[in-house]
Amino acid sequence: MSELVIKDLQVSVDTEDGPKEILKGVTLTIASGETHAIMGPNGSGKSTLAYSIAGHPKYTITGGSVTLDGEDVLSMSVDERARAGLFLAMQYPVEVPGVSVANFLRTAKTAIDGEAPKLRTWVKDVNGALDRLNLDSTFSQRSVNEGFSGGEKKRHEIAQLELLDPKVAILDETDSGLDIDALKVVSEGVNRFRGQEGKGVLLITHYTRILRYIEPDRVHVFVDGRVAESGGPELADELEANGYDRFLKAQV
Amino acid sequence: MTVTDTDPGTGLDTARDSVASALEQGRVESHLNPPPSYDLADHPVPTGREEVWRFTPLKRLRGILDGEASDKQLRREATLPEGVTLTEITAEQAREIGELAPNDRPSALAVANAGGAVLLDVPADLELDSTEPVVVTLTGEDAEDLVWGHVVVRLGRFSKATIVLRHTGSARYAATTTVVVGDGAELNMVSLQDWADDAVHLGRDAIRVGRDASVKHTSVSFGGDVVRMHANVQYDGPGGEAELLGLYFADAGQHLEHRLFADHNQPRTKSNVVYKGALQGQGARTVWIGNVLIRKVAEGIETYEENRNLVLTDGCQADSVPNLEIETGEIEGAGHASATARFDDEQLFYLRARGISDAEARRLVLHGFFQDLIRKVGIPSLEEQLTATVEAELAKNVLDELAPAGAS
Numbered sequence: 001m002s003e004l005v006i007k008d009l010q011v012s013v014d015t016e017d018g019p020k021e022i023l024k025g026v027t028l029t030i031a032s033g034e035t036h037a038i039m040g041p042n043g044s045g046k047s048t049l050a051y052s053i054a055g056h057p058k059y060t061i062t063g064g065s066v067t068l069d070g071e072d073v074l075s076m077s078v079d080e081r082a083r084a085g086l087f088l089a090m091q092y093p094v095e096v097p098g099v100s101v102a103n104f105l106r107t108a109k110t111a112i113d114g115e116a117p118k119l120r121t122w123v124k125d126v127n128g129a130l131d132r133l134n135l136d137s138t139f140s141q142r143s144v145n146e147g148f149s150g151g152e153k154k155r156h157e158i159a160q161l162e163l164l165d166p167k168v169a170i171l172d173e174t175d176s177g178l179d180i181d182a183l184k185v186v187s188e189g190v191n192r193f194r195g196q197e198g199k200g201v202l203l204i205t206h207y208t209r210i211l212r213y214i215e216p217d218r219v220h221v222f223v224d225g226r227v228a229e230s231g232g233p234e235l236a237d238e239l240e241a242n243g244y245d246r247f248l249k250a251q252v
Numbered sequence: 253m254t255v256t257d258t259d260p261g262t263g264l265d266t267a268r269d270s271v272a273s274a275l276e277q278g279r280v281e282s283h284l285n286p287p288p289s290y291d292l293a294d295h296p297v298p299t300g301r302e303e304v305w306r307f308t309p310l311k312r313l314r315g316i317l318d319g320e321a322s323d324k325q326l327r328r329e330a331t332l333p334e335g336v337t338l339t340e341i342t343a344e345q346a347r348e349i350g351e352l353a354p355n356d357r358p359s360a361l362a363v364a365n366a367g368g369a370v371l372l373d374v375p376a377d378l379e380l381d382s383t384e385p386v387v388v389t390l391t392g393e394d395a396e397d398l399v400w401g402h403v404v405v406r407l408g409r410f411s412k413a414t415i416v417l418r419h420t421g422s423a424r425y426a427a428t429t430t431v432v433v434g435d436g437a438e439l440n441m442v443s444l445q446d447w448a449d450d451a452v453h454l455g456r457d458a459i460r461v462g463r464d465a466s467v468k469h470t471s472v473s474f475g476g477d478v479v480r481m482h483a484n485v486q487y488d489g490p491g492g493e494a495e496l497l498g499l500y501f502a503d504a505g506q507h508l509e510h511r512l513f514a515d516h517n518q519p520r521t522k523s524n525v526v527y528k529g530a531l532q533g534q535g536a537r538t539v540w541i542g543n544v545l546i547r548k549v550a551e552g553i554e555t556y557e558e559n560r561n562l563v564l565t566d567g568c569q570a571d572s573v574p575n576l577e578i579e580t581g582e583i584e585g586a587g588h589a590s591a592t593a594r595f596d597d598e599q600l601f602y603l604r605a606r607g608i609s610d611a612e613a614r615r616l617v618l619h620g621f622f623q624d625l626i627r628k629v630g631i632p633s634l635e636e637q638l639t640a641t642v643e644a645e646l647a648k649n650v651l652d653e654l655a656p657a658g659a660s
């Protein structure tokens with residue numbers, strides 16, 4: 001069981017000219033076991049939605065609520081949200097110089113589980129996850145995201161998804177900047193995750209390409225800080241054919 | 253015994269020669285690098301307004317610069333691999349070996365008052381690897397003791413050695429150390445300032461790099477009330493390389509100052525400087541001055557210097573001043589970088605979004621900040637100690653202070 005409920009979420013950021021409203025009331029429920037795709041043009045607020053759910057300090061929640069299995073997510077600290085079962089694969093993963101992938105993964109796993117993982121199985125798990133994402137064994141000795149190619153960063157995010165095993169994963173443009181082989185590898189990783197009982201996925205993307213590999217239960221078109229239209233997978237096909245024009249015009 | 257600049261000892265000629273040859277190359281009229289001299293008159297008591305003293309809290313030097321005589325010593329323990337010797341020599345002998353004349357008042361006073369020098373000697377062609385370091389531990393007995401130190405380290409040509417000089421306990425200590433690295437020799441040297449909280453240390457390591465020799469010098473400062481260290485390097489021939497590393501961690505009230513001078517006085521020489529520091533607690537203060545001079549003769553040289561400071565709490569101050577003086581355009585490369593920053597919010601967010609608590613995230617970032625530098629030190633046993641010390645420093649204050657903020 002895992003249900004992420006977003007109700008009338010309103011978010012602003014501080015700018016030089018004062019607060020700027022970005023999310024203008026987002027309502028969305030990802031029921032247990034469901035995959036939802038959020039599609040929208042650049043600047044429509046997709047990352048803002050992802051970061052706000054994860055608790056990035058840059059964003060101010062001005063209204064609405066987010067709950068995970070009934071628990072108030074917005075009152076939790078960033079790390080509490082992760083420990084409660086939320087995972088955000090970031091559009092731009094951050095470099096942490098001098099901290100090895102191995103050290104980072106072990107520290108994160110220990111924090112999420114509340115105890116250190118058993119050494120022998122853990123090493124096997126890490127190597128297995130990296131291997132499945134086509135990351136070679138020396139990868140774990142590199143500094144987190146430092147000097148990684150775009151594709152390596154995204155595959156590393158999905159390796160973390162496998163190892164940390166959250167309840168709900170939010171994937172922010174995990175497909176952008178990937179060549180077709182990497183896209184398949186990443187999609188397989190996401191599909192392994194959602195193949196498990198009750199896992200929720202919020203798949204944020206600009207293009208329909210990844211939806212050929214990860215079939216969503218629901219598709220939401222996101223325009224100007226709110227959901228403009230929701231539907232089944234066929235809505236993605238329409239976007240593929242016609243783009244966002246219809247929704248952008250409706251907005252004016 | 254006391255040696256003054258008028259002493260007509262035989263060693264003076266060598267010293268005069270090297271000073272004269274330095275002058276021939278063109279005296280550097282840089283206020284940042286006063287010309288070397290044994291004459292105390294050339295090094296008046298500073299007022300605190302001088303460029304080279306303006307960052308240093310003179311009062312807290314507790315009278316060292318008055319230059320009183322004292323026969324107090326630091327207790328000396330040494331682990332010497334076969335073939336390496338540690339002996340007492342006269343000040344004249346130190347000059348004969350080719351030590352570099354003092355370039356500030358503390359080093360001039362140290363030579364004048366120490367009554368002779370200590371020579372750590374690695375004979376030519378002896379090759380020692382990092383698993384058998386020379387370790388010299390100097391321990392001060394009392395914060396009131398005034399101690400003058402005069403040291404010469406000599407690596408014979410084509411020798412190879414790892415040397416750790418560790419300072420512990422407490423004292424008011426002013427010392428000058430010349431490191432003469434012979435042609436083709438390879439030195440890895442660490443000076444560890446692991447003093448008690450009330451020590452004052454004014455130190456100067458002056459390094460001569462032989463033709464095609466390579467030197468790695470690491471200055472590590474954790475303890476002490478005031479620590480002010482020079483690391484100077486110059487070259488005796490083309491092809492020499494120097495890597496000057498530093499790591500410091502200033503707690504509340506501590507003043508840790510590191511002054512670098514890479515004097516490219518020979519062609520095709522290299523210098524690479526990386527100093528990293530962390531500061532935490534009210535009144536923690538660090539100063540880093542990185543001077544690089546590229547003389548006219550020094551064609552085809554490469555130099556890079558970098559200083560990074562991580563400010564962990566309010567109430568700290570980090571000064572960082574890189575200086576590059578270039579007298580020839582015919583160089584391979586020259587650059588510098590200097591940055592003082594607080595914890596990066598994006599890094600902390602990324603780690604915390606993986607369930608890692610705020611305090612633990614800060615610990616990881618700090619560990620990472622120092623880790624690549626610590627790995628460069630190249631002495632495995634010491635690297636572990638340094639990692640542990642950094643983490644202990646952080647645990648001491650910051651984790652407690654930050655714990656309540658973790659819920660934000």
Ligand SMILES: Nc1ncnc2c1ncn2[C@@H]1O[C@H](COP(=O)(O)OP(=O)(O)O)[C@@H](O)[C@H]1O
Binds near residue numbers: 013015020040042045
């Ligand atoms: N710090 C900020 N200051 C001003 N505008 C911002 C800031 N952060 C985001 N925005 C604006 O918010 C909007 C939504 O951005 P974002 O959520 O990144 O969109 P998307 O991920 O859909 O491309 C954009 O118009 C962007 O310019």
Ligand SMILES: [Mg+2]
Binds near residue numbers: 048091172
């Ligand atoms: Mg985005």
